[in-house]
Amino acid sequence: MYTAFIFDLDGTIIDSEMIGLTALQATLKEQGIDKDLDSLRFSLGIPGLKTLEILNIADIPTTLESWMEREKPLLKNVPLFEGIIEVIDQLPKMGIVTSKTAEEMDNSFYLLNIHQKFEVIVCASDTKRHKPYPDPLNLGLSLLHCEPNQAIYIGDSIYDMRCAHAAGVDFGLALWGARLTDGFDEAQYIFETPGDILKLMND
Template sequence: MELSRFLKLRQLSEGDYQAFLYDCDGTLADNMPAHTATYIATANEYGVSIDPAMINELAGWPIADVVTEMNIRYQSNIDPIAFRARKAELYAAEYMEKIVPIDFVLQHLKASAGKVRIGVVSGGDREAIEKTLKVLGVDDLVEVLICAGDTLKGKPFPDPFLKAAALLHVEPGRCLVFEDGLPGVEAAKSAGMAWLRIDQIV
């Protein structure tokens, strides 16, 4: 199954592209359930019970932006910075070393390195994403890493993808984005980039 999905992804990514830009959580790493669990656990510490569907809906948003939206929806007053730090603690303690890859996407990145420029564009905190890429064994293949706070606006705005393209010296129209979440797809579209939803590759 993984081989067929890898071959399908490779076929779909054929074209005159100069850069591949991968999301991390839920695209390279099979860790969205872990992130959802730590969102719920952290919110519970603040006395807020959140719907897990919200985390899937906002996949790719910077954590601080998710907390701001959470405050609106649940009429809470949680400090986004403090929440982000606590969530990072829980995630590192419980899940970081247990990360497993989404293998067909990870193999696609490895097979593409050296043929096109490679970037990772994530709404996660830099420290967590750097550790994730190291656990996955591809940190040395990633030429540009854009994370939360590296641009004024995160996904679903195009800014993170546009910054990655600029740093790679590749025109947006020559970039292909790999995403698992709607906010990331919206960001890629707004950036004028082609995109693939890896969760729809069968």
């Protein structure tokens, strides 16, 4: 049915979301800003710069650097979701479209040595506009030489779904990362486990 499978990264392939949230929380606390983790979950799926803009942080560059420095030692050993590599090894053409910057990818994903499994990797540094705009996914499709109706985008956030639909691409919810289906009524698929993705190969 699909010739290309495109994945989000955080909360979909790597189990990194709590690392990012707790590092952000600690960084904000240094500035006297107390936020519980649930109130920061809006940041999942968008670039860190956008997160700090929404939080109305005065010194964004310094805060972003501090946040990334807190993440670095933890992201070096970020875990993969159980079963995701086994699924990836059985899929055809694949790509990644993530809200991580190139620097963040160097400090995390590329250290895992699985990037060679993907034909295309698009990060936040590659486009001016980011999810939920379609630009990063459109770039991924172009690099994969794939039409929107030939691809599926798999992610765990509302930004992922909006990005997919803005690009004319079907969306599959990675429930192992999202944990809840609230707000995802328009998802074409809900995958409870990575293995569920393989059912599409038989359609």
